[in-house]
Amino acid sequence: MTKEKVKTGVEGLDEMLEGGLIPGRAYVVSGTSGSGKTTLGIQFLMEGASKGERVIYVCLDEPPNEIKRNMQSFGWDLGNVQVFDATPDVMNYDKTPVRDVSTERRVLYFKDVGEQIRQTPDYSPVDVTINTIQEVLKQEMKVRKYSRIVVDSLTSLRYFYIRTSEENSSMISFFRLMSDLGATSLLTVQLPEVAKPDVEIHMARGEIRLHKWVDGRGLMRGVTVEKYRGSWHDDRMRPMKITSEGVVVKTASPVKEAGEADSFVDVIERAASGMEKASSDAQSNTSPPQGEPAKPVDNPKSSDTTDAEPKGSSSGGAP
Numbered sequence: 001m002t003k004e005k006v007k008t009g010v011e012g013l014d015e016m017l018e019g020g021l022i023p024g025r026a027y028v029v030s031g032t033s034g035s036g037k038t039t040l041g042i043q044f045l046m047e048g049a050s051k052g053e054r055v056i057y058v059c060l061d062e063p064p065n066e067i068k069r070n071m072q073s074f075g076w077d078l079g080n081v082q083v084f085d086a087t088p089d090v091m092n093y094d095k096t097p098v099r100d101v102s103t104e105r106r107v108l109y110f111k112d113v114g115e116q117i118r119q120t121p122d123y124s125p126v127d128v129t130i131n132t133i134q135e136v137l138k139q140e141m142k143v144r145k146y147s148r149i150v151v152d153s154l155t156s157l158r159y160f161y162i163r164t165s166e167e168n169s170s171m172i173s174f175f176r177l178m179s180d181l182g183a184t185s186l187l188t189v190q191l192p193e194v195a196k197p198d199v200e201i202h203m204a205r206g207e208i209r210l211h212k213w214v215d216g217r218g219l220m221r222g223v224t225v226e227k228y229r230g231s232w233h234d235d236r237m238r239p240m241k242i243t244s245e246g247v248v249v250k251t252a253s254p255v256k257e258a259g260e261a262d263s264f265v266d267v268i269e270r271a272a273s274g275m276e277k278a279s280s281d282a283q284s285n286t287s288p289p290q291g292e293p294a295k296p297v298d299n300p301k302s303s304d305t306t307d308a309e310p311k312g313s314s315s316g317g318a319p
Helices: 011-016 037-049 064-074 130-144 154-160 164-181 199-203 264-286 303-307
Strands: 026-031 055-059 082-085 148-152 184-190 206-215 218-228 238-243 246-249
Touching: 011 218, 011 238, 011 246, 026 037, 026 164, 026 199, 037 055, 037 064, 037 148, 037 184, 037 206, 037 246, 055 064, 055 130, 064 082, 082 130, 130 164, 154 164, 154 184, 164 184, 164 199, 184 199
Parallel strands: 026 184, 026 206, 055 082, 055 148, 148 184
Antiparallel strands: 206 218, 218 238, 238 246
16 A cells, blocks of 8 residues: 655645655755755755654754754744754864764754854864764664654765765665665755766655756746656656745746746747647648548558548548
8 A cells, every 4th residue: 555645845846746755765855056955855844843743854064053044034943853963073183082973962953953053072073974874863763763854965975974985885875774764855965067967866766856047037946856766756847936935836837927038947848849849740741631632652662641541532432
């Protein structure tokens, strides 16, 4: 029996995903810098917290106090969202013992996060690696059984917390862990301007890609579902905005005002429509008009056209 899908908190995106995400799997949210990955991730957790679910945000890029402050612009209360601060400490070049982040830091509710950034301990910095983050998640799941997890971002995890020689095998191991945990996870990945496939995209059970570009109207945004294993999904780019309420996706293109410039989506859709019309016109031009017999052709192999009696021809008698 198929389980009920997990809502993302973005109605239009859920429509693109045929109702939401298949539970218990790990998905990638990709996009260039500033495309809305963190906002979508927090919105996904807020949707779960509003239903009484246990949810956790693992931050590797921005410290929790900044995330908390940034999300206040949407009027969101993150009080019931738990957070683990995996951002690095200031490096200490003294020969002092390095402590494991999984033993030195604990998971907090966002409501308990202070306004100022966490200070690096005087005695020694903590060590953050992919192994220590995996250990935190395993221990937390034993105690609290989270239903939703966001890791922001896998890009930092790859670049700063994994040895280069082990990055691909470590990423595969991390995705296996996320599946074993049984929670529905969103893992953010920052794409370069010219994207290339990485192991994160390959291993994810689905990829939601956020786009942004500049046209005659200024900065525009869109979203596509690049892949979604085990479910139908909308394969067209849909308009997206980041409003005062968060991420908003429109599954039906809005009607443009008079004189309003076409967006990238409009141009692509119009080009596709034009290609379909041209193909249809070409086919109709090769068919004989109704009421006229088909003209014989020189090539005897093309018997499909000459043998077929045109619709409405008098040679075949009345219908």
